[in-house]
Amino acid sequence: GNSVTQMEGPVTLSEEAFLTINCTYTATGYPSLFWYVQYPGEGLQLLLKATKADDKGSNKGFEATYRKETTSFHLEKGSVQVSDSAVYFCALRTRTASKLTFGTGTRLQVTL
Amino acid sequence: DAGVIQSPRHEVTEMGQEVTLRCKPISGHDYLFWYRQTMMRGLELLIYFNNNVPIDDSGMPEDRFSAKMPNASFSTLKIQPSEPRDSAVYFCASSGQNSNQPQHFGDGTRLSIL
Numbered sequence: 001g002n003s004v005t006q007m008e009g010p011v012t013l014s015e016e017a018f019l020t021i022n023c024t025y026t027a028t029g030y031p032s033l034f035w036y037v038q039y040p041g042e043g044l045q046l047l048l049k050a051t052k053a054d055d056k057g058s059n060k061g062f063e064a065t066y067r068k069e070t071t072s073f074h075l076e077k078g079s080v081q082v083s084d085s086a087v088y089f090c091a092l093r094t095r096t097a098s099k100l101t102f103g104t105g106t107r108l109q110v111t112l
Numbered sequence: 113d114a115g116v117i118q119s120p121r122h123e124v125t126e127m128g129q130e131v132t133l134r135c136k137p138i139s140g141h142d143y144l145f146w147y148r149q150t151m152m153r154g155l156e157l158l159i160y161f162n163n164n165v166p167i168d169d170s171g172m173p174e175d176r177f178s179a180k181m182p183n184a185s186f187s188t189l190k191i192q193p194s195e196p197r198d199s200a201v202y203f204c205a206s207s208g209q210n211s212n213q214p215q216h217f218g219d220g221t222r223l224s225i226l
Contacts, residue, residue: 032212043203043217044155051212089155095211098143098162104154 002027004090006103013080013110021075021106023064023090031092033057033066033073034100038087047075047088080110114138116218118204124224130192133221136185137206145215146179146189147203155203161187194225 007022032051036044048057053068090103117136145160159169164181181187205215
């Protein structure tokens with residue numbers, strides 16, 4: 001079956017620090033990969049996606065590269081801001097499965 | 113473009129009462145999903161529809177929960193009778209047919225059962 005494993009949180013960083021949130025996956029078939037962000041009191045929003053190997057998704061300074069050889073899709077940002085404090089979810093969708101498989105989410109707290 | 117619209121945003125009711133949550137998906141999307149999110153259990157998929165037909169309801173916790181999609185632009189999730197352990201945030205999401213298309217989420221309904 002399909003599964004997504006994310007690093008445990010919470011992750012606490014100072015403003016302007018470098019962020020990495022690890023995500024690895026197991027999938028039957030060739031998945032599309034997604035990162036979602038959930039700000040306090042809100043729904044999940046798509047942050048970025050990648051649909052084939054070596055694709056890099058990017059948005060709002062965040063990046064993630066689809067690494068088929070390591071089955072990974074790690075989220076990175078060079079300089080985090082307090083406003084980036086949220087829960088981040090890694091997810092996948094395969095051609096044979098219409099639903100998303102989510103990781104458990106990683107809470108990021110950025111302090112001044 | 114209008115996103116996924118859920119109503120109500122908040123619902124507080126007493127146990128034993130019937131609760132109905134509503135969702136309007138993005139126009140043209142073939143799939144509709146209902147999720148529940150709690151601190152203890154995280155994000156759980158309850159049920160999803162394809163072209164208004166329920167495909168997988170294995171996540172529905174009990175017979176007290178039911179979901180319908182009478183047409184492409186409307187779905188309901190009903191809890192009858194409600195219990196305090198049903199308190200959670202319920203999200204609706206919709207997506208297109210292709211695997212490279214993401215799900216789009218509504219803002220959720222925060223449900224409190226007293």
